[in-house]
Amino acid sequence: MNKIAVLTSGGDAPGMNAAIRAVVRRGIFKGLDVYGVKNGYDGLMTGNFIQMDLGSVGDILHRGGTILYSARSERFKTADGQQQALAQLMEVGIDGLVVIGGDGSFKGAGKLTAQGFPTIGIPGTIDNDIAGTDYTIGFDTAVNTAVEAIDKIRDTASSHERTYVIEVMGRDAGDIALWAGMCAGAESIIIPEANYEINDMIDRIKQGHERGKLHSIIVVAEGVCKGTDIGNMIEEKTGFDTRVAVLGHFQRGGSPTAYDRMMSSQMGAKAVDLLVEGKKGVMVGVKNGQLIYTPFEEAAKDRHTIDMSIYHLARSLSI
Numbered sequence: 001m002n003k004i005a006v007l008t009s010g011g012d013a014p015g016m017n018a019a020i021r022a023v024v025r026r027g028i029f030k031g032l033d034v035y036g037v038k039n040g041y042d043g044l045m046t047g048n049f050i051q052m053d054l055g056s057v058g059d060i061l062h063r064g065g066t067i068l069y070s071a072r073s074e075r076f077k078t079a080d081g082q083q084q085a086l087a088q089l090m091e092v093g094i095d096g097l098v099v100i101g102g103d104g105s106f107k108g109a110g111k112l113t114a115q116g117f118p119t120i121g122i123p124g125t126i127d128n129d130i131a132g133t134d135y136t137i138g139f140d141t142a143v144n145t146a147v148e149a150i151d152k153i154r155d156t157a158s159s160h161e162r163t164y165v166i167e168v169m170g171r172d173a174g175d176i177a178l179w180a181g182m183c184a185g186a187e188s189i190i191i192p193e194a195n196y197e198i199n200d201m202i203d204r205i206k207q208g209h210e211r212g213k214l215h216s217i218i219v220v221a222e223g224v225c226k227g228t229d230i231g232n233m234i235e236e237k238t239g240f241d242t243r244v245a246v247l248g249h250f251q252r253g254g255s256p257t258a259y260d261r262m263m264s265s266q267m268g269a270k271a272v273d274l275l276v277e278g279k280k281g282v283m284v285g286v287k288n289g290q291l292i293y294t295p296f297e298e299a300a301k302d303r304h305t306i307d308m309s310i311y312h313l314a315r316s317l318s319i
C-alpha cells in the first residue's frame with residue numbers, strides 16, 4: 001500500500017474535517033502518499049484528486065463541514081459510474097480508499113470492494129443510524145445544537161405559555177429526537193422506532209396544564225411526520241396556543257464537540273491502519289467503547305438499533 005485516497009459523501013457532519021485530518025496525518029506518518037477526492041463519488045468519477053500534505057489539513061480540526069466537499073451522486077449508483085471511478089483510481093495509482101459517510105455511501109464503497117478495490121468506511125452522519133457501530137461522527141454535535149435551540153425555545157414558550165413542537169433531523173432514525181428530547185426535558189418525544197398515540201400525547205399535555213405547567217415541548221423526528229402535522233393536531237384537540245419550529249440544517253453545521261473530534265481522530269487513524277494491514281470492505285465503528293470493524297454487508301444487513309430504555313426513562317421523567 002503506497003497511495004491512499006479519502007473522500008466524504010452523503011450529508012456532511014461536524015467532525016468530518018477532523019476525520020480527514022486524521023486519515024491524512026496517519027497516512028503520512030505511515031509513509032503513504034495521501035490524496036483527497038473532492039465532491040464525494042462525483043469527484044471520484046471525474047478524477048478530482050488533490051495530493052494532501054501535512055499542512056493541507058492544518059486548522060480544520062475544529063471546523064464543521066468538510067474541506068473535501070460532499071455530494072450525493074445518482075450516477076455512481078450505476079455499474080457504469082462505478083467502472084469510471086475505478087478507472088480514475090487506477091490512473092492515479094491509488095491502492096486504497098477511505099470513505100467517510102453514511103449507510104448509502106457504504107453501499108457504494110461495497111460495490112468498489114466487490115470489484116477488488118480496497119475500501120474502508122468511517123461512519124459520518126448526524127443521524128447515528130448505522131448498524132455495526134454505537135456511534136457515528138457528528139451525532140454529538142447535532143444533539144448539542146438541538147438541545148441549545150430547544151433550551152432557547154423553552155424560554156419563550158414559557159413566557160407565552162405556549163406549546164411548541166420541534167422537528168429535528170433523522171431521516172429514518174429517532175436518535176437525535178430521543179437524545180435532544182431527553183436532554184432538553186421534552187414532554188413527549190415522537191420517534192419512528194416507537195408507535196405514538198396522539199391521544200396519549202394530548203393527555204400528557206392536558207394533565208401538565210391541569211397541574212399548572214403552562215408550556216410544553218414536543219420533539220418529533222422528521223422521519224415520523226412534519227412538525228406542522230403534530231402542531232395542527234395539538235391545537236385542534238386542546239385549543240392551546242401552539243407553535244412549530246423546524247431546526248433543519250442548522251443541526252448539520254458548527255464546530256464539532258470534543259467527543260466528535262475524539263471519535264473522528266480515532267476512527268480516521270484506525271481506517272488507515274486497517275488499509276495498511278490489508279483489510280478491505282469494512283467499516284470502522286465503536287462498540288462498548290472499543291474500536292472495532294464490521295464488513296459493509298453486515299452493517300447494511302442489520303437494522304440500526306436505538307436504546308429504547310432512554311425512551312421509557314424520558315417518558316417517566318416528563319410526567
Ligand SMILES: Nc1ncnc2c1ncn2[C@@H]1O[C@H](COP(=O)(O)OP(=O)(O)O)[C@@H](O)[C@H]1O
Binds near residue numbers: 041078108
Ligand atoms: N446502492 C448503492 N450503490 C452504489 N452507490 C450508492 C448506493 N446507495 C448510495 N450510494 C452512493 O452514496 C451516496 C450517498 O448516499 P446517501 O444515502 O445520500 O447518504 P449517506 O451516505 O449519508 O447515507 C449516494 O449519493 C450514492 O452516490
Ligand SMILES: O=P(O)(O)OC[C@H]1O[C@](O)(COP(=O)(O)O)[C@@H](O)[C@@H]1O
Binds near residue numbers: 012102103171222
Ligand atoms: O441535506 P439534504 O439533502 O436535505 O438531506 C437531509 C437529510 O440528511 C441528513 O441530515 C443526514 O443524513 P445522511 O447522513 O444519511 O445524508 C438527514 O438527517 C436528513 O434527512
Ligand SMILES: [Mg+2]
Binds near residue numbers: 010103104127
Ligand atoms: Mg444515510
